[in-house]
Amino acid sequence: MPDRPDPAPPPPAPTALLATPTAATPMAFVQAIGQAYAARGMDAAQVLALAQIPPEQVGNSAGRITAQQMEMLSAAAMRELDDEALGWFSRRLPWGSYGMLARASISSPTLQVALARWCRHHGLLADDIALHLTTTGDTATLAITEARDLGALREFCLVSVLRNAHGLACWMVDSRIPLIAAEFAFDAPLHADAYAVLFRGPVTFHAPRTAIHFDARYLHLPLRRDEQALRQMLQHALPLTVLHYRRDRLLVQRVRQLLAAPLPGQPAHALPQHSAESLAALLHVSPRTLHRQLKEEGATLQGLKDEVRRTRAVELLHRTQRPIKQVAEAAGFENEKSFIRAFRGWTGQSPAEFRKGGVSLEEPIS
Structure with missing residues (x-):
């Protein structure tokens, strides 16, 4: 066993599907990582170079990068900043934080229990936002409540937290979980078309809350992963953020x-x-x-x-x-x-x- 915590599943960088070679990830998310560096008085030049993103392109708000580039950038930034939240919250989430959350959920008998634990424990790490899992009729909703102004990183934070929870849920039950809808409590950004890749299904902006909705029956599925699978996943977490599960168990x-x-x-x-x-x-x-x-x-x-x-x-x-x-x-x-x-x-x-x-x-x- 390594002395340091296992690599944690990083909050998913909003990217295109791994199999999609085209540049579909908005440059706005690269800019958000750059702002996290600036807030720490650090230079992002090294991680940009690692991801093969020319510095002169970062300022182009209409620009796009590939999924692979975003994965490399996010992974390197999390290590260099020692912050798996990439500057979203009022305090850092040191390397291993999300791995700890995953371990607290992996022993759950069903996805509903696992997600409920994830929501509860996430609040212990960062009280800037709160995650809530509810069901109404046949629909399950995972919503975010903002406890403070998230500032310029708000969109990047809310999108990534929901993508992380959704990706982890799919991994835990080894199934694609189609989204019925996604809604965001901010205005449609200039790159709104990218949301068709980030959240497959109807997307609404300027909504009363930020949330994703899916069929509640998925909550009753048993978890299909064990501690060994978790250790393997934590060593290769980045593909989880863009993996499109072929199998739908429902x-x-x-x-x-x-x-x-x-x-x-x-x-x-x-x-x-x-x-x-x-x-x-x-x-x-x-x-x-x-x-x-x-x-x-x-x-x-x-x-x-x-x-x-x-x-x-x-x-x-x-x-x-x-x-x-x-x-x-x-x-x-x-x-x-x-x-x-x-x-x-x-x-x-x-x-x-x-x-x-x-x-x-x-x-x-x-």
């Missing part, structure tokens, strides 16, 4: 839910006629990615569609006296004949025979 549930939810203006009992393209758009992935990820989870889109159709048909046959034709339409079939053929394949009975037999929803359907 993907099947999310697809099933979208397939069963009526579209605006549709009757409550009607099933939407989603294509792979429309579903992929709602999930913020490509159709090819959707099919691949479902296959990795042992499912297919057609199989999930059939499952949802069958469930809706069984429910209507069991609980209503609607004509078979109406049940077929509500279950997403173009005509009664194709519905009867599909239903017989699912249950071994025609819809009329099934209804007459009075099979309950709780009984297995072979």
